[in-house]
Amino acid sequence: MDHTLFKAITDSRQRITLATIIDVKGSSPRHAGTKMLVGYDGTRTGTIGGGKSEARTLDACRQSRESGRSLLLETKMLGDGTASTEMICGGTHRVLIEAAVDPEPYRQALALHGQGKRLVFVKRLVGTPNETLDAVETSLIDAEGGILCGPAGSIDLERVARALQSGAPSFDTVNGLYYEPLLPEEKLLLLGSGHVGQAVARTAASAGFRVTVIDDRPEIIDAARFDATIRTVVAPYEQAIAEFAFDAATYVVIVTRGHHLDLQCLRAILTRDYRYAGIMGSRRKTRILIEQAITDGFDPEKIDALCTPIGLDIGAESPEELAIAIVAEMIAFRRNARILPALQHARKARRPAPAVN
Known part of the structure:
Protein backbone atom coordinates (compact mmCIF):
# COMPACT_ATOMS: atom_id res chain seq x y z
CA MET A 1 0.00 0.00 0.00
CA ASP A 2 1.44 3.35 -1.07
CA HIS A 3 0.70 5.52 1.95
CA THR A 4 2.18 8.64 0.29
CA LEU A 5 -0.20 8.49 -2.66
CA PHE A 6 -3.22 7.55 -0.56
CA LYS A 7 -2.57 10.39 1.86
CA ALA A 8 -2.18 12.77 -1.07
CA ILE A 9 -5.64 11.68 -2.26
CA THR A 10 -7.25 12.28 1.12
CA ASP A 11 -5.46 15.60 1.73
CA SER A 12 -5.95 17.11 -1.72
CA ARG A 13 -8.09 20.25 -1.93
CA GLN A 14 -8.23 20.14 -5.73
CA ARG A 15 -9.67 17.75 -8.28
CA ILE A 16 -7.12 15.05 -9.00
CA THR A 17 -6.83 12.24 -11.53
CA LEU A 18 -5.57 8.80 -10.52
CA ALA A 19 -3.87 6.55 -13.10
CA THR A 20 -3.43 2.89 -12.08
CA ILE A 21 -1.92 0.05 -14.11
CA ILE A 22 -4.55 -2.66 -13.65
CA ASP A 23 -3.41 -5.33 -16.12
CA VAL A 24 -0.07 -6.36 -17.65
CA LYS A 25 0.61 -8.88 -20.42
CA GLY A 26 4.22 -9.70 -21.26
CA SER A 27 6.95 -7.21 -20.32
CA SER A 28 6.13 -3.77 -18.94
CA PRO A 29 8.22 -1.12 -17.13
CA ARG A 30 5.98 -1.34 -14.04
CA HIS A 31 3.71 -3.96 -12.47
CA ALA A 32 -0.05 -3.99 -11.95
CA GLY A 33 -1.00 -1.77 -9.03
CA THR A 34 1.48 1.00 -9.92
CA LYS A 35 -0.10 4.43 -9.53
CA MET A 36 0.39 8.04 -10.55
CA LEU A 37 -1.59 11.04 -9.28
CA VAL A 38 -2.01 14.05 -11.55
CA GLY A 39 -3.24 17.31 -10.07
CA TYR A 40 -5.47 19.88 -11.73
CA ASP A 41 -2.34 21.95 -12.47
CA GLY A 42 -0.54 18.97 -14.00
CA THR A 43 1.71 18.22 -11.02
CA ARG A 44 2.54 14.51 -10.61
CA THR A 45 3.04 12.18 -7.67
CA GLY A 46 4.46 8.78 -8.57
CA THR A 47 5.25 7.31 -11.98
CA ILE A 48 3.97 4.47 -14.13
CA GLY A 49 7.34 3.95 -15.83
CA GLY A 50 8.23 7.08 -17.76
CA GLY A 51 8.82 7.35 -21.51
CA LYS A 52 6.11 7.37 -24.18
CA SER A 53 3.75 5.27 -22.09
CA GLU A 54 3.70 7.84 -19.30
CA ALA A 55 3.46 10.74 -21.76
CA ARG A 56 0.43 9.09 -23.37
CA THR A 57 -1.09 8.49 -19.93
CA LEU A 58 -0.56 12.13 -18.94
CA ASP A 59 -2.34 13.26 -22.10
CA ALA A 60 -5.21 10.88 -21.32
CA CYS A 61 -5.36 12.27 -17.75
CA ARG A 62 -5.73 15.77 -19.20
CA GLN A 63 -8.54 14.61 -21.48
CA SER A 64 -10.21 12.82 -18.59
CA ARG A 65 -9.93 15.87 -16.35
CA GLU A 66 -11.44 18.12 -19.02
CA SER A 67 -14.31 15.75 -19.87
CA GLY A 68 -14.97 14.54 -16.34
CA ARG A 69 -15.07 10.95 -17.65
CA SER A 70 -12.86 8.04 -16.60
CA LEU A 71 -10.90 6.08 -19.22
CA LEU A 72 -9.36 2.67 -19.77
CA LEU A 73 -6.17 3.15 -21.77
CA GLU A 74 -4.23 0.30 -23.42
CA THR A 75 -0.59 0.82 -24.36
CA LYS A 76 1.22 -1.67 -26.60
CA MET A 77 5.00 -1.95 -26.33
CA LEU A 78 5.56 -4.29 -29.28
CA GLY A 79 7.88 -2.24 -31.48
CA ASP A 80 10.07 -4.32 -33.81
CA GLY A 81 13.80 -3.71 -33.41
CA THR A 82 15.92 -0.71 -32.46
CA ALA A 83 14.86 1.27 -35.52
CA SER A 84 11.24 1.27 -34.38
CA THR A 85 9.77 4.47 -32.95
CA GLU A 86 7.44 2.37 -30.81
CA MET A 87 8.32 0.98 -27.36
CA ILE A 88 9.94 -2.46 -27.55
CA CYS A 89 9.43 -3.80 -23.98
CA GLY A 90 7.47 -6.72 -25.45
CA GLY A 91 4.12 -6.43 -23.71
CA THR A 92 0.97 -4.41 -23.18
CA HIS A 93 -0.58 -2.81 -20.14
CA ARG A 94 -3.92 -1.23 -19.38
CA VAL A 95 -4.20 1.90 -17.28
CA LEU A 96 -7.37 2.90 -15.46
CA ILE A 97 -7.67 6.69 -15.40
CA GLU A 98 -10.16 7.96 -12.82
CA ALA A 99 -11.32 11.48 -13.58
CA ALA A 100 -12.43 12.37 -10.05
CA VAL A 101 -11.26 10.25 -7.15
CA ASP A 102 -13.58 9.88 -4.16
CA PRO A 103 -11.29 10.30 -1.13
CA GLU A 104 -13.59 8.54 1.35
CA PRO A 105 -12.58 4.90 0.61
CA TYR A 106 -8.92 5.93 0.85
CA ARG A 107 -9.56 7.77 4.12
CA GLN A 108 -11.15 4.64 5.59
CA ALA A 109 -8.36 2.43 4.21
CA LEU A 110 -5.65 4.57 5.82
CA ALA A 111 -7.43 4.55 9.21
CA LEU A 112 -7.96 0.77 9.18
CA HIS A 113 -4.50 0.11 7.83
CA GLY A 114 -3.06 1.95 10.79
CA GLN A 115 -4.72 -0.72 12.94
CA GLY A 116 -2.96 -3.50 10.98
CA LYS A 117 -6.07 -4.45 8.95
CA ARG A 118 -5.72 -6.32 5.65
CA LEU A 119 -8.03 -4.91 3.00
CA VAL A 120 -8.92 -5.14 -0.69
CA PHE A 121 -10.05 -2.37 -3.02
CA VAL A 122 -12.48 -3.54 -5.71
CA LYS A 123 -13.08 -1.15 -8.59
CA ARG A 124 -15.97 -1.80 -10.92
CA LEU A 125 -15.47 -0.36 -14.42
CA VAL A 126 -18.90 0.61 -15.70
CA GLY A 127 -19.03 1.02 -19.49
CA THR A 128 -17.49 -0.47 -22.62
CA PRO A 129 -13.94 -1.82 -22.16
CA ASN A 130 -11.14 0.14 -23.93
CA GLU A 131 -13.44 3.16 -24.29
CA THR A 132 -14.62 6.04 -22.14
CA LEU A 133 -16.19 4.64 -18.99
CA ASP A 134 -19.54 5.64 -17.56
CA ALA A 135 -18.26 5.36 -14.00
CA VAL A 136 -15.75 3.72 -11.66
CA GLU A 137 -17.36 2.37 -8.50
CA THR A 138 -14.97 1.69 -5.60
CA SER A 139 -15.63 -0.78 -2.78
CA LEU A 140 -13.46 -1.51 0.24
CA ILE A 141 -13.50 -5.10 1.52
CA ASP A 142 -12.02 -6.48 4.76
CA ALA A 143 -10.16 -9.79 5.14
CA GLU A 144 -13.38 -11.55 6.17
CA GLY A 145 -15.20 -10.44 3.01
CA GLY A 146 -17.21 -7.68 4.67
CA ILE A 147 -18.14 -4.64 2.54
CA LEU A 148 -16.83 -1.59 4.41
CA CYS A 149 -17.94 0.91 1.79
CA GLY A 150 -19.18 0.93 -1.79
CA PRO A 151 -21.52 -1.44 -3.64
CA ALA A 152 -21.38 -5.22 -3.22
CA GLY A 153 -22.49 -6.04 -6.76
CA SER A 154 -20.87 -9.15 -8.27
CA ILE A 155 -17.69 -9.10 -6.16
CA ASP A 156 -15.99 -12.50 -6.15
CA LEU A 157 -14.94 -13.22 -2.54
CA GLU A 158 -12.64 -16.03 -3.70
CA ARG A 159 -10.72 -13.45 -5.76
CA VAL A 160 -10.61 -11.22 -2.69
CA ALA A 161 -9.07 -14.07 -0.67
CA ARG A 162 -6.54 -14.86 -3.43
CA ALA A 163 -5.52 -11.21 -3.64
CA LEU A 164 -4.85 -11.11 0.09
CA GLN A 165 -2.91 -14.38 -0.04
CA SER A 166 -0.75 -13.50 -3.05
CA GLY A 167 -0.38 -9.79 -2.38
CA ALA A 168 -0.92 -9.20 -6.11
CA PRO A 169 -3.75 -7.33 -7.85
CA SER A 170 -5.84 -8.91 -10.59
CA PHE A 171 -8.27 -7.74 -13.25
CA ASP A 172 -11.43 -9.72 -14.00
CA THR A 173 -11.88 -8.72 -17.64
CA VAL A 174 -15.21 -10.53 -17.99
CA ASN A 175 -16.94 -8.58 -15.22
CA GLY A 176 -14.80 -5.45 -15.37
CA LEU A 177 -13.65 -5.75 -11.74
CA TYR A 178 -10.17 -4.80 -10.55
CA TYR A 179 -9.04 -6.33 -7.21
CA GLU A 180 -6.15 -4.67 -5.36
CA PRO A 181 -4.93 -5.92 -1.95
CA LEU A 182 -3.84 -3.44 0.71
CA LEU A 183 -1.44 -5.35 2.95
CA PRO A 184 0.21 -4.07 6.15
CA GLU A 185 3.03 -1.58 5.68
CA GLU A 186 6.39 -3.28 5.12
Whole structure:
Protein backbone atom coordinates (compact mmCIF):
# COMPACT_ATOMS: atom_id res chain seq x y z
CA MET A 1 0.00 0.00 0.00
CA ASP A 2 1.44 3.35 -1.07
CA HIS A 3 0.70 5.52 1.95
CA THR A 4 2.18 8.64 0.29
CA LEU A 5 -0.20 8.49 -2.66
CA PHE A 6 -3.22 7.55 -0.56
CA LYS A 7 -2.57 10.39 1.86
CA ALA A 8 -2.18 12.77 -1.07
CA ILE A 9 -5.64 11.68 -2.26
CA THR A 10 -7.25 12.28 1.12
CA ASP A 11 -5.46 15.60 1.73
CA SER A 12 -5.95 17.11 -1.72
CA ARG A 13 -8.09 20.25 -1.93
CA GLN A 14 -8.23 20.14 -5.73
CA ARG A 15 -9.67 17.75 -8.28
CA ILE A 16 -7.12 15.05 -9.00
CA THR A 17 -6.83 12.24 -11.53
CA LEU A 18 -5.57 8.80 -10.52
CA ALA A 19 -3.87 6.55 -13.10
CA THR A 20 -3.43 2.89 -12.08
CA ILE A 21 -1.92 0.05 -14.11
CA ILE A 22 -4.55 -2.66 -13.65
CA ASP A 23 -3.41 -5.33 -16.12
CA VAL A 24 -0.07 -6.36 -17.65
CA LYS A 25 0.61 -8.88 -20.42
CA GLY A 26 4.22 -9.70 -21.26
CA SER A 27 6.95 -7.21 -20.32
CA SER A 28 6.13 -3.77 -18.94
CA PRO A 29 8.22 -1.12 -17.13
CA ARG A 30 5.98 -1.34 -14.04
CA HIS A 31 3.71 -3.96 -12.47
CA ALA A 32 -0.05 -3.99 -11.95
CA GLY A 33 -1.00 -1.77 -9.03
CA THR A 34 1.48 1.00 -9.92
CA LYS A 35 -0.10 4.43 -9.53
CA MET A 36 0.39 8.04 -10.55
CA LEU A 37 -1.59 11.04 -9.28
CA VAL A 38 -2.01 14.05 -11.55
CA GLY A 39 -3.24 17.31 -10.07
CA TYR A 40 -5.47 19.88 -11.73
CA ASP A 41 -2.34 21.95 -12.47
CA GLY A 42 -0.54 18.97 -14.00
CA THR A 43 1.71 18.22 -11.02
CA ARG A 44 2.54 14.51 -10.61
CA THR A 45 3.04 12.18 -7.67
CA GLY A 46 4.46 8.78 -8.57
CA THR A 47 5.25 7.31 -11.98
CA ILE A 48 3.97 4.47 -14.13
CA GLY A 49 7.34 3.95 -15.83
CA GLY A 50 8.23 7.08 -17.76
CA GLY A 51 8.82 7.35 -21.51
CA LYS A 52 6.11 7.37 -24.18
CA SER A 53 3.75 5.27 -22.09
CA GLU A 54 3.70 7.84 -19.30
CA ALA A 55 3.46 10.74 -21.76
CA ARG A 56 0.43 9.09 -23.37
CA THR A 57 -1.09 8.49 -19.93
CA LEU A 58 -0.56 12.13 -18.94
CA ASP A 59 -2.34 13.26 -22.10
CA ALA A 60 -5.21 10.88 -21.32
CA CYS A 61 -5.36 12.27 -17.75
CA ARG A 62 -5.73 15.77 -19.20
CA GLN A 63 -8.54 14.61 -21.48
CA SER A 64 -10.21 12.82 -18.59
CA ARG A 65 -9.93 15.87 -16.35
CA GLU A 66 -11.44 18.12 -19.02
CA SER A 67 -14.31 15.75 -19.87
CA GLY A 68 -14.97 14.54 -16.34
CA ARG A 69 -15.07 10.95 -17.65
CA SER A 70 -12.86 8.04 -16.60
CA LEU A 71 -10.90 6.08 -19.22
CA LEU A 72 -9.36 2.67 -19.77
CA LEU A 73 -6.17 3.15 -21.77
CA GLU A 74 -4.23 0.30 -23.42
CA THR A 75 -0.59 0.82 -24.36
CA LYS A 76 1.22 -1.67 -26.60
CA MET A 77 5.00 -1.95 -26.33
CA LEU A 78 5.56 -4.29 -29.28
CA GLY A 79 7.88 -2.24 -31.48
CA ASP A 80 10.07 -4.32 -33.81
CA GLY A 81 13.80 -3.71 -33.41
CA THR A 82 15.92 -0.71 -32.46
CA ALA A 83 14.86 1.27 -35.52
CA SER A 84 11.24 1.27 -34.38
CA THR A 85 9.77 4.47 -32.95
CA GLU A 86 7.44 2.37 -30.81
CA MET A 87 8.32 0.98 -27.36
CA ILE A 88 9.94 -2.46 -27.55
CA CYS A 89 9.43 -3.80 -23.98
CA GLY A 90 7.47 -6.72 -25.45
CA GLY A 91 4.12 -6.43 -23.71
CA THR A 92 0.97 -4.41 -23.18
CA HIS A 93 -0.58 -2.81 -20.14
CA ARG A 94 -3.92 -1.23 -19.38
CA VAL A 95 -4.20 1.90 -17.28
CA LEU A 96 -7.37 2.90 -15.46
CA ILE A 97 -7.67 6.69 -15.40
CA GLU A 98 -10.16 7.96 -12.82
CA ALA A 99 -11.32 11.48 -13.58
CA ALA A 100 -12.43 12.37 -10.05
CA VAL A 101 -11.26 10.25 -7.15
CA ASP A 102 -13.58 9.88 -4.16
CA PRO A 103 -11.29 10.30 -1.13
CA GLU A 104 -13.59 8.54 1.35
CA PRO A 105 -12.58 4.90 0.61
CA TYR A 106 -8.92 5.93 0.85
CA ARG A 107 -9.56 7.77 4.12
CA GLN A 108 -11.15 4.64 5.59
CA ALA A 109 -8.36 2.43 4.21
CA LEU A 110 -5.65 4.57 5.82
CA ALA A 111 -7.43 4.55 9.21
CA LEU A 112 -7.96 0.77 9.18
CA HIS A 113 -4.50 0.11 7.83
CA GLY A 114 -3.06 1.95 10.79
CA GLN A 115 -4.72 -0.72 12.94
CA GLY A 116 -2.96 -3.50 10.98
CA LYS A 117 -6.07 -4.45 8.95
CA ARG A 118 -5.72 -6.32 5.65
CA LEU A 119 -8.03 -4.91 3.00
CA VAL A 120 -8.92 -5.14 -0.69
CA PHE A 121 -10.05 -2.37 -3.02
CA VAL A 122 -12.48 -3.54 -5.71
CA LYS A 123 -13.08 -1.15 -8.59
CA ARG A 124 -15.97 -1.80 -10.92
CA LEU A 125 -15.47 -0.36 -14.42
CA VAL A 126 -18.90 0.61 -15.70
CA GLY A 127 -19.03 1.02 -19.49
CA THR A 128 -17.49 -0.47 -22.62
CA PRO A 129 -13.94 -1.82 -22.16
CA ASN A 130 -11.14 0.14 -23.93
CA GLU A 131 -13.44 3.16 -24.29
CA THR A 132 -14.62 6.04 -22.14
CA LEU A 133 -16.19 4.64 -18.99
CA ASP A 134 -19.54 5.64 -17.56
CA ALA A 135 -18.26 5.36 -14.00
CA VAL A 136 -15.75 3.72 -11.66
CA GLU A 137 -17.36 2.37 -8.50
CA THR A 138 -14.97 1.69 -5.60
CA SER A 139 -15.63 -0.78 -2.78
CA LEU A 140 -13.46 -1.51 0.24
CA ILE A 141 -13.50 -5.10 1.52
CA ASP A 142 -12.02 -6.48 4.76
CA ALA A 143 -10.16 -9.79 5.14
CA GLU A 144 -13.38 -11.55 6.17
CA GLY A 145 -15.20 -10.44 3.01
CA GLY A 146 -17.21 -7.68 4.67
CA ILE A 147 -18.14 -4.64 2.54
CA LEU A 148 -16.83 -1.59 4.41
CA CYS A 149 -17.94 0.91 1.79
CA GLY A 150 -19.18 0.93 -1.79
CA PRO A 151 -21.52 -1.44 -3.64
CA ALA A 152 -21.38 -5.22 -3.22
CA GLY A 153 -22.49 -6.04 -6.76
CA SER A 154 -20.87 -9.15 -8.27
CA ILE A 155 -17.69 -9.10 -6.16
CA ASP A 156 -15.99 -12.50 -6.15
CA LEU A 157 -14.94 -13.22 -2.54
CA GLU A 158 -12.64 -16.03 -3.70
CA ARG A 159 -10.72 -13.45 -5.76
CA VAL A 160 -10.61 -11.22 -2.69
CA ALA A 161 -9.07 -14.07 -0.67
CA ARG A 162 -6.54 -14.86 -3.43
CA ALA A 163 -5.52 -11.21 -3.64
CA LEU A 164 -4.85 -11.11 0.09
CA GLN A 165 -2.91 -14.38 -0.04
CA SER A 166 -0.75 -13.50 -3.05
CA GLY A 167 -0.38 -9.79 -2.38
CA ALA A 168 -0.92 -9.20 -6.11
CA PRO A 169 -3.75 -7.33 -7.85
CA SER A 170 -5.84 -8.91 -10.59
CA PHE A 171 -8.27 -7.74 -13.25
CA ASP A 172 -11.43 -9.72 -14.00
CA THR A 173 -11.88 -8.72 -17.64
CA VAL A 174 -15.21 -10.53 -17.99
CA ASN A 175 -16.94 -8.58 -15.22
CA GLY A 176 -14.80 -5.45 -15.37
CA LEU A 177 -13.65 -5.75 -11.74
CA TYR A 178 -10.17 -4.80 -10.55
CA TYR A 179 -9.04 -6.33 -7.21
CA GLU A 180 -6.15 -4.67 -5.36
CA PRO A 181 -4.93 -5.92 -1.95
CA LEU A 182 -3.84 -3.44 0.71
CA LEU A 183 -1.44 -5.35 2.95
CA PRO A 184 0.21 -4.07 6.15
CA GLU A 185 3.03 -1.58 5.68
CA GLU A 186 6.39 -3.28 5.12
CA LYS A 187 8.64 -2.79 8.14
CA LEU A 188 12.37 -3.42 8.46
CA LEU A 189 13.74 -4.27 11.90
CA LEU A 190 17.47 -3.59 11.58
CA LEU A 191 19.50 -5.09 14.43
CA GLY A 192 22.84 -3.31 14.50
CA SER A 193 23.82 0.21 13.44
CA GLY A 194 27.44 -0.10 12.33
CA HIS A 195 28.63 0.91 8.88
CA VAL A 196 26.59 -1.77 7.10
CA GLY A 197 23.55 -1.15 9.27
CA GLN A 198 23.56 2.56 8.47
CA ALA A 199 23.90 1.86 4.74
CA VAL A 200 21.08 -0.72 4.83
CA ALA A 201 18.84 1.73 6.70
CA ARG A 202 19.32 4.42 4.05
CA THR A 203 18.85 2.04 1.12
CA ALA A 204 15.80 0.28 2.60
CA ALA A 205 14.10 3.58 3.46
CA SER A 206 14.59 4.78 -0.12
CA ALA A 207 12.93 1.53 -1.32
CA GLY A 208 9.82 2.23 0.74
CA PHE A 209 10.42 0.18 3.90
CA ARG A 210 9.56 1.72 7.29
CA VAL A 211 12.87 1.28 9.10
CA THR A 212 13.55 0.79 12.82
CA VAL A 213 17.21 0.53 13.84
CA ILE A 214 18.14 -1.04 17.18
CA ASP A 215 21.51 -0.97 18.93
CA ASP A 216 22.60 -1.15 22.56
CA ARG A 217 25.31 1.53 22.10
CA PRO A 218 24.04 5.14 22.46
CA GLU A 219 27.16 6.59 20.85
CA ILE A 220 26.66 4.48 17.69
CA ILE A 221 22.93 4.91 17.19
CA ASP A 222 22.90 8.70 17.36
CA ALA A 223 19.73 9.72 15.51
CA ALA A 224 21.71 12.42 13.69
CA ARG A 225 23.36 9.64 11.65
CA PHE A 226 19.99 8.68 10.15
CA ASP A 227 17.28 10.27 8.06
CA ALA A 228 14.34 11.69 10.00
CA THR A 229 12.04 8.96 8.63
CA ILE A 230 14.15 6.23 10.28
CA ARG A 231 13.26 5.29 13.86
CA THR A 232 16.16 4.59 16.22
CA VAL A 233 15.98 2.64 19.50
CA VAL A 234 18.72 2.36 22.11
CA ALA A 235 18.09 -0.79 24.16
CA PRO A 236 19.35 -4.34 24.76
CA TYR A 237 18.52 -6.37 21.65
CA GLU A 238 16.36 -8.99 23.34
CA GLN A 239 14.27 -6.34 25.09
CA ALA A 240 13.78 -4.28 21.92
CA ILE A 241 12.81 -7.36 19.90
CA ALA A 242 10.29 -8.40 22.55
CA GLU A 243 8.67 -4.95 22.35
CA PHE A 244 8.59 -4.74 18.54
CA ALA A 245 5.26 -5.35 16.74
CA PHE A 246 6.05 -8.23 14.36
CA ASP A 247 3.66 -9.25 11.59
CA ALA A 248 3.65 -10.95 8.18
CA ALA A 249 5.05 -7.78 6.56
CA THR A 250 8.10 -7.55 8.86
CA TYR A 251 11.64 -7.90 7.48
CA VAL A 252 14.54 -8.55 9.85
CA VAL A 253 18.24 -7.92 9.15
CA ILE A 254 20.78 -8.99 11.78
CA VAL A 255 24.06 -7.07 11.47
CA THR A 256 25.30 -6.71 15.07
CA ARG A 257 28.94 -6.36 16.10
CA GLY A 258 29.48 -9.92 17.29
CA HIS A 259 28.29 -13.51 16.85
CA HIS A 260 27.07 -13.73 20.46
CA LEU A 261 24.71 -10.80 19.84
CA ASP A 262 23.68 -12.28 16.50
CA LEU A 263 22.73 -15.47 18.32
CA GLN A 264 20.71 -13.53 20.91
CA CYS A 265 18.81 -11.79 18.10
CA LEU A 266 18.32 -15.02 16.15
CA ARG A 267 16.87 -16.83 19.17
CA ALA A 268 14.56 -13.88 19.86
CA ILE A 269 13.14 -13.58 16.33
CA LEU A 270 12.66 -17.30 15.59
CA THR A 271 9.57 -17.36 17.78
CA ARG A 272 7.98 -14.40 15.96
CA ASP A 273 6.13 -13.88 12.66
CA TYR A 274 7.94 -12.16 9.78
CA ARG A 275 8.25 -12.12 5.97
CA TYR A 276 12.05 -12.20 5.72
CA ALA A 277 15.01 -12.67 8.05
CA GLY A 278 18.70 -12.63 7.20
CA ILE A 279 22.00 -12.69 9.08
CA MET A 280 25.22 -11.09 7.84
CA GLY A 281 28.43 -13.07 8.18
CA SER A 282 30.75 -15.57 6.60
CA ARG A 283 29.49 -19.03 5.69
CA ARG A 284 31.39 -20.48 8.66
CA LYS A 285 29.93 -17.97 11.13
CA THR A 286 26.36 -18.34 9.88
CA ARG A 287 26.73 -22.13 9.78
CA ILE A 288 27.69 -22.12 13.48
CA LEU A 289 24.65 -19.96 14.30
CA ILE A 290 22.35 -22.27 12.33
CA GLU A 291 23.78 -25.34 14.06
CA GLN A 292 23.07 -23.73 17.44
CA ALA A 293 19.50 -22.85 16.42
CA ILE A 294 18.97 -26.48 15.38
CA THR A 295 20.40 -27.69 18.70
CA ASP A 296 18.12 -25.25 20.54
CA GLY A 297 15.13 -26.96 18.90
CA PHE A 298 13.66 -24.08 16.92
CA ASP A 299 11.20 -24.74 14.10
CA PRO A 300 13.19 -26.41 11.26
CA GLU A 301 11.09 -24.72 8.57
CA LYS A 302 11.87 -21.28 9.97
CA ILE A 303 15.56 -22.16 10.19
CA ASP A 304 15.55 -23.37 6.57
CA ALA A 305 13.94 -20.10 5.47
CA LEU A 306 16.68 -17.91 7.00
CA CYS A 307 18.74 -15.98 4.46
CA THR A 308 22.27 -16.81 5.51
CA PRO A 309 24.66 -15.53 4.32
CA ILE A 310 22.47 -12.52 3.71
CA GLY A 311 21.93 -10.72 0.41
CA LEU A 312 22.16 -11.56 -3.26
CA ASP A 313 25.58 -12.83 -4.37
CA ILE A 314 26.81 -9.88 -6.44
CA GLY A 315 30.36 -9.80 -5.07
CA ALA A 316 29.57 -6.89 -2.73
CA GLU A 317 32.30 -5.68 -0.35
CA SER A 318 31.75 -2.08 0.78
CA PRO A 319 28.93 -1.20 3.20
CA GLU A 320 27.04 0.52 0.38
CA GLU A 321 27.42 -2.47 -1.94
CA LEU A 322 26.37 -4.87 0.82
CA ALA A 323 23.31 -2.70 1.49
CA ILE A 324 22.31 -2.93 -2.16
CA ALA A 325 22.72 -6.74 -2.11
CA ILE A 326 20.66 -7.07 1.09
CA VAL A 327 17.84 -4.74 0.05
CA ALA A 328 17.74 -6.35 -3.40
CA GLU A 329 17.07 -9.68 -1.70
CA MET A 330 14.34 -8.08 0.43
CA ILE A 331 12.75 -6.72 -2.75
CA ALA A 332 12.88 -10.22 -4.25
CA PHE A 333 10.78 -11.39 -1.29
CA ARG A 334 8.47 -8.38 -1.65
CA ARG A 335 7.84 -9.23 -5.33
CA ASN A 336 7.87 -13.04 -4.92
CA ALA A 337 10.65 -13.10 -7.53
CA ARG A 338 11.26 -16.23 -9.58
CA ILE A 339 14.81 -16.55 -8.21
CA LEU A 340 13.66 -17.26 -4.65
CA PRO A 341 13.20 -21.07 -4.89
CA ALA A 342 16.70 -21.49 -6.36
CA LEU A 343 18.22 -19.25 -3.66
CA GLN A 344 16.56 -21.12 -0.83
CA HIS A 345 17.38 -24.53 -2.33
CA ALA A 346 21.06 -23.65 -2.57
CA ARG A 347 21.14 -22.37 1.00
CA LYS A 348 19.30 -25.38 2.38
CA ALA A 349 21.78 -27.70 0.66
CA ARG A 350 24.60 -26.12 2.66
CA ARG A 351 22.82 -26.35 6.02
CA PRO A 352 23.92 -28.85 8.67
CA ALA A 353 21.61 -31.77 9.34
CA PRO A 354 20.00 -31.94 12.78
CA ALA A 355 22.00 -33.89 15.32
CA VAL A 356 20.81 -37.45 15.93
CA ASN A 357 20.32 -38.31 19.62
